[in-house]
Amino acid sequence: MAIQVTPTALPEVKIIEPKCFGDDRGFFYESFNAREFEERVAPGYTFVQDNHSRSTQNVIRGLHYQIEHAQGKLVRVIVGKVFDxxxxxxxxxxxxxxxxxxxxSVENRRQLWVPPGFAHGFAVLSDAAEFLYKTTDYWYQEYERSVLWNDPSLSIKWPLTGEPKLAAKDSAAPKFVDADHYN
Structure with a gap:
């Protein structure tokens, strides 16, 4: 899989950049290799579910997590651009x-590893975006939790170009201080 792995300011969250081979015909890259993921990114995880979402510009999805059956997520964009x-x-x-x-984005081909224990969300920066992600556990509605996307205590700098579009559950999510946390 010839990848470059870069820890972020939160060291467990990692940017993964696959080596891309391209010419005048197009390109090829290996988007996932279990052995290399285990050795270079996060040992001990198995992915059990793949998800695909499509959203329009200024949609914010999140910040989501599961308080039980916590999910690690390996995320990437195949159309458009998001702020993850x-x-x-x-x-x-x-x-x-x-x-x-x-x-x-589809252009930078970056992936992000978001381990269990983190809330996750994204904002669509392009006209539309298609977002793929692998999870380390299944989705359980009864354990799903959210944190308010614009909680002042988090001060997330969402680079939106217009009014955010949110699901009702995301608009009504609790602030970080009132949310369920992991021990």
Whole structure:
């Protein structure tokens, strides 16, 4: 998989950049290799589910996590551009309540590893975006939780060009201080 792995300001959250081979016919890159992921990114995880979403400009999805059956997510964009965010929800972490944001696009081919214990969300920066992600556990509605996307205590700098478009559950999400946290 010939990848470059770069830790973010939250060291467990990692940017993965695959080596791309291209010529006048197009390009090829290996988007996932279990052995290399295990060796270079995050040992001990198995992916059990793949998800695909499409959203229009200024849509914000998140900040989501599961309080039980916590999911690690390997995320990437195959159409358009997003601003992807991870928030540390682990009470025992030195980075508890801190966030990191990374631009993911079809052009830069970056992927982001968001381990269990983090809330995750993204904002669509292009006219539309298609977002793929692998998860390390299944989705359980009863354990799904959210944190308010614009909580002042988090001060996430969402680079939107217009009014955000949100699901009702995301608009009504609790602030970070009132959310369920991991121990």
């Amino acid at each position: 965010v991870a928030v540390d929800m682990r009470r025992n972490s030195p980075n508890f309540g801190k966030w990191v944001g990374v631009e993911l």
